[in-house]
Amino acid sequence: MGQLTREQIKINKVKTSKIDSIDFNNLAFGQVFSDHMLTCDYIDGKWQLPQIEPFAPISLMPSAKIFHYGQSIFEGMKAYKDSNNDIFLFRPLDNVKRLNISAKRLAIPEIPEDYFMEGLKALLNIEKDWIPTKEGSSLYIRPFTFATGEGFHASPADNYKFIIACAPSGSYFAGKVKVLIEEKYSRSANGGVGFAKAGGNYAGQFYPTQLAKDKGYQQVIWTDDTTHEYIEEAGAMNVFVRINDTLLTSPVSDRILDGVTRKSILELAKAEGIKTEVRKIKVSELVEAAKNGSLKEIFGAGTAAVISPISGFGFRDQDFDLPEIKDTFGEKLKNKIVAIQTNKTEDPFGWRIKV
Amino acid sequence: MGQLTREQIKINKVKTSKIDSIDFNNLAFGQVFSDHMLTCDYIDGKWQLPQIEPFAPISLMPSAKIFHYGQSIFEGMKAYKDSNNDIFLFRPLDNVKRLNISAKRLAIPEIPEDYFMEGLKALLNIEKDWIPTKEGSSLYIRPFTFATGEGFHASPADNYKFIIACAPSGSYFAGKVKVLIEEKYSRSANGGVGFAKAGGNYAGQFYPTQLAKDKGYQQVIWTDDTTHEYIEEAGAMNVFVRINDTLLTSPVSDRILDGVTRKSILELAKAEGIKTEVRKIKVSELVEAAKNGSLKEIFGAGTAAVISPISGFGFRDQDFDLPEIKDTFGEKLKNKIVAIQTNKTEDPFGWRIKV
Ligand SMILES: Cc1ncc(COP(=O)(O)O)c(C=O)c1O
Ligand SMILES: Cc1ncc(COP(=O)(O)O)c(C=O)c1O
Numbered sequence: 176m177g178q179l180t181r182e183q184i185k186i187n188k189v190k191t192s193k194i195d196s197i198d199f200n201n202l203a204f205g206q207v208f209s210d211h212m213l214t215c216d217y218i219d220g221k222w223q224l225p226q227i228e229p230f231a232p233i234s235l236m237p238s239a240k241i242f243h244y245g246q247s248i249f250e251g252m253k254a255y256k257d258s259n260n261d262i263f264l265f266r267p268l269d270n271v272k273r274l275n276i277s278a279k280r281l282a283i284p285e286i287p288e289d290y291f292m293e294g295l296k297a298l299l300n301i302e303k304d305w306i307p308t309k310e311g312s313s314l315y316i317r318p319f320t321f322a323t324g325e326g327f328h329a330s331p332a333d334n335y336k337f338i339i340a341c342a343p344s345g346s347y348f349a350g351k352v353k354v355l356i357e358e359k360y361s362r363s364a365n366g367g368v369g370f371a372k373a374g375g376n377y378a379g380q381f382y383p384t385q386l387a388k389d390k391g392y393q394q395v396i397w398t399d400d401t402t403h404e405y406i407e408e409a410g411a412m413n414v415f416v417r418i419n420d421t422l423l424t425s426p427v428s429d430r431i432l433d434g435v436t437r438k439s440i441l442e443l444a445k446a447e448g449i450k451t452e453v454r455k456i457k458v459s460e461l462v463e464a465a466k467n468g469s470l471k472e473i474f475g476a477g478t479a480a481v482i483s484p485i486s487g488f489g490f491r492d493q494d495f496d497l498p499e500i501k502d503t504f505g506e507k508l509k510n511k512i513v514a515i516q517t518n519k520t521e522d523p524f525g526w527r528i529k530v
Numbered sequence: 531m532g533q534l535t536r537e538q539i540k541i542n543k544v545k546t547s548k549i550d551s552i553d554f555n556n557l558a559f560g561q562v563f564s565d566h567m568l569t570c571d572y573i574d575g576k577w578q579l580p581q582i583e584p585f586a587p588i589s590l591m592p593s594a595k596i597f598h599y600g601q602s603i604f605e606g607m608k609a610y611k612d613s614n615n616d617i618f619l620f621r622p623l624d625n626v627k628r629l630n631i632s633a634k635r636l637a638i639p640e641i642p643e644d645y646f647m648e649g650l651k652a653l654l655n656i657e658k659d660w661i662p663t664k665e666g667s668s669l670y671i672r673p674f675t676f677a678t679g680e681g682f683h684a685s686p687a688d689n690y691k692f693i694i695a696c697a698p699s700g701s702y703f704a705g706k707v708k709v710l711i712e713e714k715y716s717r718s719a720n721g722g723v724g725f726a727k728a729g730g731n732y733a734g735q736f737y738p739t740q741l742a743k744d745k746g747y748q749q750v751i752w753t754d755d756t757t758h759e760y761i762e763e764a765g766a767m768n769v770f771v772r773i774n775d776t777l778l779t780s781p782v783s784d785r786i787l788d789g790v791t792r793k794s795i796l797e798l799a800k801a802e803g804i805k806t807e808v809r810k811i812k813v814s815e816l817v818e819a820a821k822n823g824s825l826k827e828i829f830g831a832g833t834a835a836v837i838s839p840i841s842g843f844g845f846r847d848q849d850f851d852l853p854e855i856k857d858t859f860g861e862k863l864k865n866k867i868v869a870i871q872t873n874k875t876e877d878p879f880g881w882r883i884k885v
Binding site: 326363 | 559563588591604635670715720728732735739
C-alpha cells in the first residue's frame, strides 16, 4: 500500500465561511468550531479514503454502538501560526501513535498514520485563517474515532468513523487553579483503560470533579485506586511538583496518560539544568513539604492547559496554599515550550513540524 | 408537577411497518430493531415531554460530548407476551432507579420515573406485535441517555437525549459458555464507575474479551483490580457458583453492577430452599473446589443472558471443566424466573408488571 497523497483527499468546501461571526479576541476553550472537518469511515473491514467536508451534523442510527458501549477515543493537539503565516504542529506523530495505542485497548481499528497526517495537513491548509495568533490562543485540534456500527450485543462494532475537527481556542482555565486531592473516587483501575484517551475515562471524572468544584476547587488530583496514597494525574493534565529545586512527576503506568507535554517538559527541564525525578509521589510527602516550606510549585501539564500553575491544594478538609514565588520553573518552562511551538525560537529537539 | 399522562406523549407513527421483513424464528440478539422509539430531550435545564417516533437516524454535531467524553448510560430490560396477548415487564422500576443511579455518577440528569414508565408502556402498546412469543425469545428493551451538548472542554454537557429502543431478540449466547478468569486486565476501579451501566465500562472489556475469545473462551470473569484474588462478575452478567449444595455470589460493590437478575435469583433460591451465601469468592477457592469435585455449577445471570450455564473456566493456562450434572440449580431457577416473567406461573414476589 502506497502512501496516501493529497490528491486522494476529496474536498467539499462550505459555500460561505462563518469565520466573520467569530470574535477571535474573546475565545473560550473548544466552544466554536471551524468551517471544515476531516472524516474517514471504517467500513467493510477497512478505512476508506479520508475527505474534507463542512463541519455539520452527522447522522447515526440510535443503535450505533457509540451510544451504548462507549467505544470512543480521541486526541488533543494544537496548531500555531507565526508572523510569516506558516503553520506549525507540535510532535504530531506522538498523537497519532497514542491514538492507535488507545485504539488497540478499546478494540477500535487503528488509523493509518498517513491518513491522519496527510488528512490533518490538508485540513489545516484549508482552515489556515482559523488559527488564532493572539498570545495564549491557538487552534485546538480534536481527532477522534467512534463506533458507528449497530447492535445491542456488548461486543466491538463493525464500523467506525474518524474525524478531525478544529476549534480556535483561548486558555483552558480562567483564573487561579486550586486542586483537591481525591481519596474516595478514582479515575482508573490497574489493568484498566486509564492510559488510553478513551471517552469513558472523562465522563467518570465529571461527578467527583463537580463535588470538588462545589467546595471551591477547579480540578481533582487523582490518587491510585488501591491505596489512595500516591498522586497520579489531574483531569486532563499530568502533574509536576517542585520540592526545593527538584522537579518531580509520577511515572506513567496503565492508569496514567503518557502526556506529550509531560515528556517534553522533562526533556526541556533537563536541557535547562533543572533537576528532575520521575518517581511515585506520596500524598503525605506533598503535605509534609507544604508544611515545612519545601514545596515551591505544583503545575499541571497538557496540550489544552499548556502549563497551568496550581495555587494550592486541598486534602482531607485542610487547604494548603502555595507560596507566590518569582522565577518559577512553571513559567520558565512554559515560555520555552510556547516559544518552540509558535516558532519564536530554535527547536533543538526537532519537535516542531511545519505543515 | 403532576404525573405525566399518556395523552401528553406525542406520537408519530411509521407509514409502513417493517415487521414482515423480520424472521421471528431466527432472531439473533439485539440485531433488528422495532418500528418506533421513545425519545426525550433534556434542553434548557429540563426534560421536555417524551414522544414516540419512527426508529430512524438521529442527527448530532461532531462536537456533541457523547463522541468525546463517554457521557452515556443505559439499561437492559425485556418485555414478554403471554397467550392472551398481554404484555409484561419484570421489575421495571428497578431499571428506572438504576438508570438514575448511573446518571448521578456520570453527571447526567436523572430521568423522571413517570416519563420513563409511561413512555415505555405507551411504546410497548404500539410495538406489541414486535414481542416474540417463541420460547427463549423476547423483546429486548434498551433505554439509554447520552450527551448531545457540544464542546471540547472536558466537563458535563448541557443537553442530553433519552431514548428507549426495542429489539426482538433470541438468546444472548449460542452454545456452551467457557469463561476465562482474568488476572491482568480489569473492568473497574475502587471508587470508579463499575457499579453504573456506563457505556465506557463495556468498551474497556472488549479487547481483553477478544484475547480470551482467541483462546477459546466466550467471556471473561473479572477479578478485583487490586489483588486479582477475588472473582467479581462477567462482561454483562453477575456470576453464581455452586459448591456442594450452596449457591454463592459476590456481594455488589462500587465495582460490581447490582443486577436485577442476581437479586431475583437470590430471593428465588431462598424460596426454593436452596442455601445461598453472598460473600467474596476467592479464585483459589474456585480452583480448589474444581479439583476436589465440590464445584458443581457456575452460571451467569443477567437480563440479556437470563441464566447461562458455564461449562468450564480457564485460569493461568489451565482449564477446569465442570461436571455434567442433572437437576442443576441453574436450570431450576431459570425455569422459575422465566415462568414468572412470561406469566406462566404465580408471582408471589410481585415482580411481574402488566403493561
Ligand atoms: C488524562 C490526561 N492526562 C494528561 C493529559 C496531557 O497529555 P498531553 O500533554 O499529551 O496533552 C491529558 C490531555 O491530553 C489527559 O487527558
Ligand atoms: C456488567 C453487568 N453485570 C451484570 C449484569 C446483569 O444485570 P441485570 O440482571 O440487571 O440485567 C449486566 C447486565 O445488565 C451487566 O452489564
